[in-house]
Amino acid sequence: MRLIASIFAALITMIPLQGFAGNSSTDEIAKYRQLLADGNPAELWEMRGEELWKKKIGPQSVSLEQCDLGKGPGVVKGAYVELPRYFKDVNKVMDLEQRLIHCRITLQKLTPEQAAAVPFGSTGNPSDIEALVAYITAASRGMKIAVSTTHPKEQAAYELGKRFFFYRAGAHDFACATCHSKDKQRIRLQELPNLLNRTDAQNTYSTWPAYRVSQGEVRSMQHRLSDCMRQQRFPEPRYASDTITALIMFMAKNAEGGVYDAPALKR
Template sequence: MPTKQWLAAFALAGIATGAAAQKSASQAIDEYRAMLADGNPAELFEAKGEDLWKRRRGPKNATLEACDLGKGPGVVKGAFVELPRYFADTGRVEDLETRLVSCMERLQGFEGEAIRKTPFGKGEMANVTALATWVAAESKGLAFNLPQAHPMERSFYEAGKRLFFMRGGTHDFACASCHGEDGKRIRLQDLPNLTRNPGDGVGFAAWPAYRVSNGQMWGMQLRLNDCLRQQRFPYPEFGADALLAISTYLGVNAKGAKSAAPTIKR
C-alpha cells in the first residue's frame, strides 16, 4: 500500500476507534447511573419531606396540609409539573421551593426571610429541600405543563429566555454556552439542549436530584445557583427573580416531558 493511502487508512481507523471509545464511555456512564438509581438515597429525603408536610411545627404548631401549591389547598399530586406559576396570595411568581417557604411562613409561623437567608443544606433550608423532594416525587411520570395565562408568568418566561442567552462574568459565559445546542458534552457527560424540549427526565425534568459526588440533595434553586457560580456571576439570593425567570423558561420549554424527579446525579 502506498504511503499516502496507508496514512489515510490509519487516520480513518484512529477516528473510528476514538468514536467507539467515546460511545463506550457514554454507555458506561449510563450504566453507572442505572445502577445508582436502584436504591436512590433521595428516597430518604422523600420520607423526611412527607413527614415534615404532615407534622405540626413552627410557632403556630401547624402542618402544611393546607398549603396551596397551585392546585388547591393540600393537593400535591400534579403540582410540581405546573411550577413556577403566579400566586395571587403573594402577588408573585413562585417555584416549588419558594412556594414552600411562603406556606411555612403563613401556615406555620416561620420567619420566611430567615429561611431564605439560611445556607443550602442547613436548618430549615434543609427541610425545604426535603419537602421539595417529596412533592416532586408525587408527580413522577407526569408531563410538565406550566401555566402562561397570567401576564407575570409570560413576563418571567421572556426574562428567563433573555437571561439564558445573556453572556457575562469573567469567562463571558451564558447558560446557552453549555445548553444552547445539540451534541455538547463536558467530562464525558452529555449536555442537553435546553432551548427546546430535551425529553423525559432530562434537564428541568430531572431536579431535585441526589448528587453522589458530594452526598447532597439539590433542588432547582441550588442547581441554577451552581450554574451561575460556574459562569462567575454574582451569588444570587434564594428566590431571586432571576432564578425564577430561568426556571420558568426551562419549565415552559419542557412542556410534555415527563418528570423523573427525584433523580440521581454524579
C-alpha cells in the same frame, strides 16, 4: 439517614465505568446510572420531607398541610409539574421553593429568616427545604410537565428567563446559552444538554431535583442553577430570587410534555 447515604455513595464509587469497549462516553455513563437506578437515597429525603410537611411547628403549632401549591390546600400530587405558576394571593409567579417559604411564613408564622434557613444542606446540617422539595416533587412522578404561560405575569416571567438564559456576563463572558444552546457539546465526559432542544430540555428538567452522589445530598433546581452561576463566575444569586424563578419558568416551558421522573440520581 445520612449514614446510609454515605455508605451508598462510597459503594457506588467502586463501580467502574470501563468494560464496555467500543461504546461512547455517553453510553458508559448511561449504563452507570442504570446500575444505580434502584435504591436511590433520595427516598430518605422524601420520607423526611413528608414528616416535615405534616409536622406542627412555629408559634401556633401548624403543619404545612394547608399550603396551596396551586392545586388547592394540601394537594401535592401533580403540583410540581405545573410550577412555576402565577398565584393570585401574592400577585406574582412563584416556583416551588418560593412558595414553600411563603407557606412557612404565612401558615407556620416563621420569620423570613427562619423560613429560608439552610436552603442547601451539608454534612451535619440538613436542609428542611430540600427534604420538602424531594417529597413534593416525588408526588408528580409519571405526570407530564404542563407549565402555563397564559397569565401576563407568567408570560413576563418566561420572557425574563429567556433573556437571562442568553445574557452574557461575568469574568468569562458566559451565558447559560454558552453551554446549553447547541447539540452534542460536553465538558470532559459530561454531555451538555441543549435546553433549546425539546427532547434535551425534557430529559434534563424532568430529572431534577436529584440526589448528587458526589455531594451526598438531594439538590433542588434552585441549587443547580445557583451552582451554574458559580461556574459562570456570576455573582451568587439571592436564594429564591425572582430572576432564578424566571429562569426555571423558561426551562420548564421548554420541557413541556416531558414525563417527570424525579428526584433522580446524578453523579
